[in-house]
Amino acid sequence: MAEAHKILATIKTALEAGGQPDGHNHAAAPAPARKVAVTAGAERAELATSLARELEAVGGKFVGILSPDEVSNRIVLLAREIGATTVAIGEGVSIDMEEIGAALERADFKIVKTVPVADVERAAMRDRVANAELGIAEAEYGIASTGTLAVISTGTRPSSLTLLPTASLIIVQIDRVMADLAAVLASLGPTRLAEHRMTLITGPSRTADIEKRIVLGVHGPKALHLIVVWPRDE
Amino acid sequence: MNEVQLFSTCLAEEFFPEVNDAVATVLERLRVKVIPVRRAFCCGQVAFNEGLREEAVALARRFLKSVEPSKPIVVPSGSCTSMLKIFYSDLLVNEPALAEKAAAIRPWIFEFSQFLVNVLKVKYVGARYERAVAYHPSCHLMRELGVRNEPMTLLSAVSGIKLCELRDREECCGFGGMFSVKFAHISAAMLEDKMARIKESGAEVVVANDCGCLMQIGGGLSRAGAEIETRHLAEVLAAR
Amino acid sequence: MAASAKGDFFDSSRAAVQDHELQRKLESASTRHLDHFAIVKEEFPSYEDEKTAAHRIKTDAIAHLDELLIQLTDKLQDSGCKVFFAEDAAEARKYIVDLVKSKGAQHVVKGKSMTTEEIELNPALAAAGIDPVETDLGEYIVQLRGEGPSHIITPAIHLSKEDIGQLFTDKFGTEYTAEPEKLTAEARERLRAIFLAADFGITGVNFAIAETGTLVVVENEGNGRLSSSMPETFVAVMGIEKVIPRLEDLSHFLEILARTATGQKLTTYTSFITGPRREGELDGPAEMHVVILDNGRSAMLADPVLREALNCIRCGACLNVCPIYRRIGGHAYKSVYPGPIGSIVSPNLFGSAAGYLPFASTLCGACKDICPVKIDIPRILLHLRWKETEGEHPLKWPAALERARSGARRFAGIARHPRTARLLGKIAAQMLKPFAHNGYLRWMPPPFGNWTKYRNFPRPHPQKRRPAPAENQAP
Ligand code: SF4
Numbered sequence: 045m046a047e048a049h050k051i052l053a054t055i056k057t058a059l060e061a062g063g064q065p066d067g068h069n070h071a072a073a074p075a076p077a078r079k080v081a082v083t084a085g086a087e088r089a090e091l092a093t094s095l096a097r098e099l100e101a102v103g104g105k106f107v108g109i110l111s112p113d114e115v116s117n118r119i120v121l122l123a124r125e126i127g128a129t130t131v132a133i134g135e136g137v138s139i140d141m142e143e144i145g146a147a148l149e150r151a152d153f154k155i156v157k158t159v160p161v162a163d164v165e166r167a168a169m170r171d172r173v174a175n176a177e178l179g180i181a182e183a184e185y186g187i188a189s190t191g192t193l194a195v196i197s198t199g200t201r202p203s204s205l206t207l208l209p210t211a212s213l214i215i216v217q218i219d220r221v222m223a224d225l226a227a228v229l230a231s232l233g234p235t236r237l238a239e240h241r242m243t244l245i246t247g248p249s250r251t252a253d254i255e256k257r258i259v260l261g262v263h264g265p266k267a268l269h270l271i272v273v274w275p276r277d278e
Numbered sequence: 279m280n281e282v283q284l285f286s287t288c289l290a291e292e293f294f295p296e297v298n299d300a301v302a303t304v305l306e307r308l309r310v311k312v313i314p315v316r317r318a319f320c321c322g323q324v325a326f327n328e329g330l331r332e333e334a335v336a337l338a339r340r341f342l343k344s345v346e347p348s349k350p351i352v353v354p355s356g357s358c359t360s361m362l363k364i365f366y367s368d369l370l371v372n373e374p375a376l377a378e379k380a381a382a383i384r385p386w387i388f389e390f391s392q393f394l395v396n397v398l399k400v401k402y403v404g405a406r407y408e409r410a411v412a413y414h415p416s417c418h419l420m421r422e423l424g425v426r427n428e429p430m431t432l433l434s435a436v437s438g439i440k441l442c443e444l445r446d447r448e449e450c451c452g453f454g455g456m457f458s459v460k461f462a463h464i465s466a467a468m469l470e471d472k473m474a475r476i477k478e479s480g481a482e483v484v485v486a487n488d489c490g491c492l493m494q495i496g497g498g499l500s501r502a503g504a505e506i507e508t509r510h511l512a513e514v515l516a517a518r
Numbered sequence: 519m520a521a522s523a524k525g526d527f528f529d530s531s532r533a534a535v536q537d538h539e540l541q542r543k544l545e546s547a548s549t550r551h552l553d554h555f556a557i558v559k560e561e562f563p564s565y566e567d568e569k570t571a572a573h574r575i576k577t578d579a580i581a582h583l584d585e586l587l588i589q590l591t592d593k594l595q596d597s598g599c600k601v602f603f604a605e606d607a608a609e610a611r612k613y614i615v616d617l618v619k620s621k622g623a624q625h626v627v628k629g630k631s632m633t634t635e636e637i638e639l640n641p642a643l644a645a646a647g648i649d650p651v652e653t654d655l656g657e658y659i660v661q662l663r664g665e666g667p668s669h670i671i672t673p674a675i676h677l678s679k680e681d682i683g684q685l686f687t688d689k690f691g692t693e694y695t696a697e698p699e700k701l702t703a704e705a706r707e708r709l710r711a712i713f714l715a716a717d718f719g720i721t722g723v724n725f726a727i728a729e730t731g732t733l734v735v736v737e738n739e740g741n742g743r744l745s746s747s748m749p750e751t752f753v754a755v756m757g758i759e760k761v762i763p764r765l766e767d768l769s770h771f772l773e774i775l776a777r778t779a780t781g782q783k784l785t786t787y788t789s790f791i792t793g794p795r796r797e798g799e800l801d802g803p804a805e806m807h808v809v810i811l812d813n814g815r816s817a818m819l820a821d822p823v824l825r826e827a828l829n830c831i832r833c834g835a836c837l838n839v840c841p842i843y844r845r846i847g848g849h850a851y852k853s854v855y856p857g858p859i860g861s862i863v864s865p866n867l868f869g870s871a872a873g874y875l876p877f878a879s880t881l882c883g884a885c886k887d888i889c890p891v892k893i894d895i896p897r898i899l900l901h902l903r904w905k906e907t908e909g910e911h912p913l914k915w916p917a918a919l920e921r922a923r924s925g926a927r928r929f930a931g932i933a934r935h936p937r938t939a940r941l942l943g944k945i946a947a948q949m950l951k952p953f954a955h956n957g958y959l960r961w962m963p964p965p966f967g968n969w970t971k972y973r974n975f976p977r978p979h980p981q982k983r984r985p986a987p988a989e990n991q992a993p
Contacts, residue, residue: 197799198799
């Protein structure tokens with residue numbers, strides 16, 4: 045990379061010419077990941093409510109705060125409500141998606157399960173996810189102040205799940221809902237971030253490109269549903 | 279504090295001498311002695327804004343020689359005040375001796391309304407003005423000097439005045455010094471909208487604290503044959 | 519529109535101020551923008567603190583750009599990216615075009631990116647026989663019209679829904695509709711098919727995190743997500759100034775960017791991309807390239823005043839509040855980057871054709887007030903005006919304006935001698951007196967001829983005696 049060195053040298057010279065305020069080395073040292081503070085029940089409920097309210101403000105749909113036992117049935121209902129026939133589903137972070145998938149299958153929905161793919165299967169898998177009317181994923185975090193869900197993609201939880209289907213359902217554990225973006229980024233930490241693709245999702249896909257009128261569902265999902273789950277042991 | 283220096287500014291001297299008289303009248307009523315700065319004519323803003331640094335430095339030098347240190351300098355214009363108070367430090371980067379002088383007088387420079395409200399701590403100056411008035415805040419006054427409420431504070435205390443709401447009042451009138459000549463077409467488009475807002479406000483008189491804005495708005499209203507007058511804040515405060 | 523497009527700013531802005539329809543569109547759009555912004559700002563008490571933090575971090579990052587870029591490059595390479603530093607637009611274009619060719623790519627999709635507009639990538643790809651598809655709805659619309667964006671955030675802001683409806687009918691033969699919902703649905707349908715077939719994706723970058731080698735892309739529609747995750751090859755194009763040191767710095771920027779840009783709290787999608795896809799993953803490219811572009815930025819870096827402009831996070835807010843942008847729209851600037859920030863960067867990135875832009879401002883400061891990273895735009899414009907005037911190749915102004923400039927110069931010369939100035943003032947007043955009517959002149963000789971084309975000029979009347987005070991009652 046001869047060019048890189050040349051340009052970096054130019055930049056260095058330019059910095060010196062323009063005056064550098066201090067000489068210390070500024071390359072950042074990795075900051076240690078902050079501990080996730082355990083929040084009390086009442087506060088959790090408050091954060092979850094704020095998450096729901098903010099998400100609804102940007103066109104998201106809040107299904108409810110549910111106990112783990114209620115989740116499967118509620119999702120079957122939701123899939124019916126939106127008239128889905130095919131549902132794409134990946135692996136959960138902490139929630140048992142198998143159980144949800146099984147419940148949907150029992151209710152006669154076609155299930156697309158995202159599993160790690162070889163290169164030759166990629167296009168076909170994507171098509172199947174894209175043809176689903178509903179994609180279900182679990183978020184790693186929720187952000188109360190902005191109505192945001194942070195999803196991290198892996199081989200079994202691809203980013204496509206929250207992008208290609210017509211509607212998206214995101215589930216988040218109540219104790220993963222944090223006050224603001226800074227708290228989420230701190231809890232995540234640079235090392236974890238660098239291992240995967242992460243997407244912050246704040247509402248359904250939208251545009252305001254035509255006369256600043258907000259229209260939902262440009263390239264991504266037209267609707268975004270949210271379920272907050274209470275932990276099993278409470 | 280019973281003595282101030284009044285720097286008229288070139289626009290006021292040449293086109294709006296009544297502004298200087300009004301400023302003096304108001305200040306004298308408040309028992310402040312007014313000493314005009316006769317040895318300087320222009321702060322150099324026009325040259326400075328045009329990129330003519332050398333010419334502007336010469337004018338700054340002249341100005342700095344003409345004023346006494348440690349005595350308030352009152353200026354009836356928001357943009358000239360920002361030039362003296364703020365932009366001189368940019369202009370004089372390569373002139374350490376002048377820059378030092380400019381820095382020394384900086385705390386003594388006040389725009390007219392700023393001086394009344396923040397230094398003399400007055401609101402009511404004994405004025406009576408029974409007309410419908412819209413106030414146009416000049417850009418430099420608001421955004422460089424941070425003088426946002428003072429003029430309205432003074433105006434609301436004038437007896438008999440009717441203050442009219444000017445929609446989008448914080449939008450520039452389009453003057454901008456040489457901009458008004460070089461990009462006259464854009465300047466005029468901005469003026470057009472400003473005048474439309476003025477007309478819909480129902481005001482008989484538009485008030486501003488900057489002779490540049492008065493020139494622009496006054497010239498526009500005059501061309502349009504509108505009956506609306508333009509006045510400097512000092513003129514309203516001097517009336518009774 | 520190409521940065522080097524023919525015609526000058528005077529002609530284009532003259533035409534634009536006549537276009538009242540354009541002004542109506544810009545006015546309603548920006549008012550809506552500002553209303554949103556006001557509400558959001560009110561609900562977010564820490565806005566000012568976040569602005570201060572963002573300003574501090576960015577200024578510091580720019581001051582250590584060389585070290586941060588080295589760190590970023592290392593991390594990008596560790597994550598499996600190929601990094602290319604491009605000195606100028608031509609190098610960047612060549613790299614990308616060669617790459618597209620070497621991959622034999624058939625379908626190139628682009629997410630919204632002003633940097634690729636800056637380097638005029640689309641015409642270069644077209645010349646190589648590849649037709650890239652812009653997938654941001656606004657960009658898609660202007661691409662269909664064969665123009666460039668007229669705003670850095672909302673590219674089609676100069677068009678009405680009727681214009682767009684007609685465009686779709688003309689291009690696709692579909693039934694005419696001016697409903698944004700239907701037009702958007704039509705575009706979705708067409709672009710979805712293209713996305714699924716795309717083999718080469720290109721996007722811009724909003725922030726690059728040095729400590730992790732993560733690229734952050736913000737958007738609302740999903741075009742950025744799709745362009746960066748569907749194709750086998752993905753190229754991200756970023757200016758050298760996009761790098762920030764740490765992950766923990768990022769929240770300060772994200773908390774203000776959407777708020778000022780669109781009045782949202784966060785944009786719908788914020789993608790954090792660190793390297794190509796991993797083994798077994800469904801999404802993400804097999805190969806990822808990052809083009810890091812200088813193209814005049816390091817020259818801005820060398821100037822301590824101009825350097826501040828590299829803090830810009832391209833939120834577009836300064837355009838929305840600019841009274842000049844709102845009268846003439848983006849295309850009149852004849853530069854990829856219009857508005858206040860455009861008037862600063864354009865002359866530096868594209869050279870003298872844009873040299874008039876720093877002068878085309880009243881320095882009203884509305885931009886500086888709203889800028890989320892506190893760039894003192896008027897001060898930088900002034901700085902550019904001197905640089906231009908004192909530089910080796912001063913601009914050539916149209917004759918009448920050159921006269922106005924030398925008029926200003928002469929005036930400054932005279933004003934140094936107050937007595938002479940006052941005397942000349944009196945002489946002028948005497949000469950002009952017979953022509954005045956109600957205190958104004960309808961016509962003035964050069965250099966004020968341009969003034970009196972549009973409004974009257976106040977009659978000079980210097981005098982010592984105090985005239986009668988303002989009438990305190992209507993006559
Ligand atoms: S200069 Fe400031 S307001 Fe303008 S686009 Fe850049 S960040 Fe936004």
